[in-house]
Amino acid sequence: MFAALTKAARYSIRFTGEGMRVHLVRVGGDTLSAVMTEMxxxxxxxxxxxxxxxxxxxxxxxxxxxxxxxxxxxxxxxxxxxxxxxxxxxxxxxxxxxxxxxxxxxxxxxxxxxxxxxxxxxxxxxxxxxxxxxxxxxxxxxxxxxxxxxxxPVRLVSSAMNLDSFSLYTRAGFVPRRTYQDILLAVPASGLSHDAPGRAQVRSATVADVPAIVALEEELTGIRRGGDFAHFIENRAGIWHVSVLDGRDGLLDAVVASVAHPGSRMVGPGVSRSEAGAAAVLLAELDRHRGHSPVFLVPVECGDLVRQIYGWGGRNVEMHVHQVRGACPPFSGVTLPSFMPETG
CATH class of the missing domain: 3.40.630.30 (Gcn5-related N-acetyltransferase (GNAT))
Structure with missing residues (x-):
């Protein structure tokens, strides 16, 4: 419809309301209206x-x-x-x-x-x-x-492949802050035979760990979502697990969750003070997905960690961008976001 009208004469386009109606204004002439998709x-x-x-x-x-x-x-x-x-x-x-x-x-x-x-x-x-x-x-x-x-502020992780999506968010004021490699790793039915420094200090999280998890994530990213990690650890749905890496003085050095569901098999969200700590908790959590191929996200700048994961058999399948609209504390350490849930 719009193409037919604009071929007949020159028009400028003016949007009104919530972008649901467009006025086609003939240069030097009258105004025609057309209704866009209403919702x-x-x-x-x-x-x-x-x-x-x-x-x-x-x-x-x-x-x-x-x-x-x-x-x-x-x-x-x-x-x-x-x-x-x-x-x-x-x-x-x-x-x-x-x-x-x-x-x-x-x-x-x-x-x-x-x-x-x-x-x-x-x-x-x-x-x-x-x-x-x-x-x-x-x-x-x-x-x-x-x-x-x-x-x-509003935070999201969006596909770097989808330029329409990228444009939607950046036009709305979102700013890319960190880029990630989406890595898929096929875990053998017998489990992963690899090891990583600190792997022996990784354990399953308990509800008592939630305050330390919250403190760690806030220190490294500036956000708080303790209810999410409590939900994963309580695991009433039977699809979650959380691993933590103990540090010194009762603090945690790393944490990562994972979900095992036919609609989503991912490792994340999580954070770590170091690439070595991230490798330890990732290896532990990946090993829980024996016989499956979970996906997880790793910051592109974490070169040592990425090369280590390649050695485990990981391969790139996509890339994503962490975007924030509004105030964004600096990222530090290693962030391991997830699409299930997308809460950070």
Whole structure:
């Protein structure tokens, strides 16, 4: 429609409202109006979980397939229920849906995670039929408005392959702060035969470790999310585990969690004071995924750690960027973010 109009005469484009209506203004003449995609925003409810899981599964796989990459999810849409299930357990009511005002069908969804120090932006999905129609921009603005009202920065880890996504976030004020290699490692059924200095000092975390975990992450990244690590350690869903590396004077030197679910098998989130400490907890946590191929993220500047992981059999599958909108304390040590959950 727009192409036909602009071929007939010269027009300038002026957006009004929430980007839902566009005026095509003829230079020196009258004004024509055209309606862009309209949507209604509302919170997700339990009856939406299956539809949201299908949206996450379909839109994610569609995007990667369109770029010549393999599917991210396999096994059918039910595996993506991990997102509403986990995120509602962590942050009830913190998923915004964009729905068609007439049909009620899902056009897009985005999870978000309010924390004491920041808001984490979770997975954002738009139905392929609505790619490029402003759905993601509207969902993002809703969440950044909520964060602005609380005076909190917004943090996310986004794909460096997806330039549309990268542009969406940087146009909204996000600034890239750290780049990561996504590494996949096939763990033999018999376990990993490798070793790393400090591996013997790695142990399973307990709830009593949460204050020390919070202190370590705040020291290295400036954020606090103790409830997340308590959730992983309590492991009521039966899909989490957390490893810690003991340091001196009752402090921790490293921590990393992992999730084992058909919809998400990842190691992270975690932090470490050093690359050696990161290697120790990563090796311990990876070994818990015997017979599977978990993915984990490592900062590109951690050259010694990356080379060590290559020696274990790790291979690069993608790259991601840590972006922050608002205040961002300097990163120190090694950060090991995750897509499940995306809370830091």
């Amino acid at each position: 209604v925003l509302r919170a997700m409810v339990p009856d939406d979980w299956d539809a949201v899981a299908e949206l996450v599964y379909t839109s994610t796989n569609y995007w990667y397939a369109s770029k010549g990459a393999g599917a991210i999810f396999a096994g059918g849409p039910d595996v993506a229920r991990v997102f509403p299930e986990v995120y509602e357990a962590l942050d009830p009511g913190c998923c915004i849906l964009a729905v068609h005002p007439r049909t009620g069908r899902l056009m897009g969804s985005c999870f978000f995670h309010p924390r004491e120090t920041h808001v984490g932006l979770g997975i954002m999905n738009v139905h392929p039929a609505h790619f490029g129609t402003g759905v993601a921009r509207r969902l993002l603005r809703h969440i950044t408005d909520l964060a602005d009202a609380q005076g909190l």
